[in-house]
């Protein structure tokens with residue numbers, strides 16, 4: 001067999017690392033995954049506590065097509081291993097004055113929802129959806145899969161198409177073409193949340209993310225998004241790949257600029273290729289000597305801008321809340337001020353809050369008569385110095401007070417179990433500046449300007465995960481695994497044909 005005996009070490013068992021391990025194994029490599037934590041999944045792992053299950057991070061699952069293809073390439077059936085429900089409404093937005101907007105793929109109902117914000121805007125819903133679909137279709141000649149468009153901007157032919165796609169405009173500015181009411185625009189720019197960015201800064205090309213939701217659905221894997229990495233670990237076990245938990249990589253080893261393997265407290269692992277899934281900025285700074293890096297030096301990494309962080313409360317509460325949607329985003333009255341505070345590194349005074357009440361869809365998340373509530377507050381990252389050790393406890397109180405106002409429920413007496421995660425906790429998990437969504441997704445840090453999947457500074461090193469191309473979010477992370485592994489398989493003489501084609505591979509090389 002081609003490439004027989006080639007060894008690949010994967011650093012990190014997050015979604016990207018697990019997908020890369022599956023594909024590298026399918027292509028014929030001998031693969032070892034080393035994971036610092038005692039469980040797989042990284043930011044997509046489960047928190048299991050007192051009979052409740054919470055997703056640590058992702059709760060919105062979009063575009064299952066990519067993991068479906070990855071599983072199939074390895075001989076597994078994604079849908080059988082990860083049963084899912086398509087949500088309708090996909091999510092509810094709730095404005096501070098109590099008005100709500102249910103995002104639904106049903107166009108007639110969607111128009112009615114928009115009409116409740118502004119009847120004038122409702123007239124443009126179909127035109128907006130059609131434009132978004134067309135924008136998406138514009139990529140079809142280049143892309144094999146609709147979601148995979150972003151990397152194609154580096155392609156010369158696509159560069160010519162850029163003027164039509166208005167990449168320099170922000171999401172909010174782009175939406176002004178259709179919607180005059182700022183609240184309608186907010187309702188259709190929520191997707192920049194996936195990138196941890198503000199719609200007032202996020203490049204307009206990301207309006208196509210709305211098409212992923214409206215056209216392809218928002219899904220809930222039963223048991224939570226953590227069911228995905230768990231299923232991947234099961235695949236790896238069946239494929240004979242060892243996932244070594246609680247074994248952090250302490251350093252990568254090199255011969256010149258060529259990676260030769262990694263070192264842990266338990267020993268050394270030689271490798272023909274190393275796949276880095278750990279947070280890019282943190283991994284480079286801690287595992288690779290600065291002097292070996294030409295482009296992504298410590299100074300360069302420090303000069304980059306990073307996404308927001310999040311303050312989390314995972315609450316196991318007594319009672320059920322059938323009136324609370326599966327996903328509700330409570331939008332702050334002064335959304336723009338909220339964003340300015342986040343960008344200044346602060347914990348917003350009157351924050352927007354996202355609440356997942358997954359138990360309405362999935363009773364397995366909590367004991368009978370109870371609910372697993374996931375509360376996410378976007379806050380500033382740690383690049384500027386908020387003293388979270390001092391403010392975390394009072395901030396919890398402020399968030400619970402605010403939830404009482406926003407939801408009408410005083411949750412405190414109902415809490416049976418609880419976990420709090422503040423930005424320093426994310427940092428302690430090895431996430432640079434606690435920036436939960438990695439490098440920000442502004443135009444200066446995207447496409448070829450993002451760290452590349454065949455890492456440009458070192459030989460034999462490949463990147464997968466939210467910090468590399470094409471970006472944060474599960475579909476793009478799985479795509480990064482596919483791109484990285486395709487390149488790796490070609491470079492090592494493995495059976496690259498086993499790795500499904502990626503539309504973005506060319507852009508990434």
Ligand SMILES: Cc1cc2nc3c(=O)[nH]c(=O)nc-3n(C[C@H](O)[C@H](O)[C@H](O)COP(=O)(O)OP(=O)(O)OC[C@H]3O[C@@H](n4cnc5c(N)ncnc54)[C@H](O)[C@@H]3O)c2cc1C
Nearest residue numbers: 012014016036042043044057058059060249278465466474
């Ligand atoms: C709060 C939150 C909400 C999110 N919501 C969504 C959402 O709704 N939808 C969506 O699509 N995406 C969402 N995301 C973004 C993204 O999908 C997840 O963060 C995802 O888990 C990132 O995957 P990854 O492959 O980049 O690696 P990670 O999940 O970061 O995993 C990296 C792994 O590397 C390990 N590691 C680090 N250093 C070492 C070392 N030295 N040695 C060995 N192992 C190491 C870590 O322990 C970790 O397991 C969210 C993220 C967060 C934090």
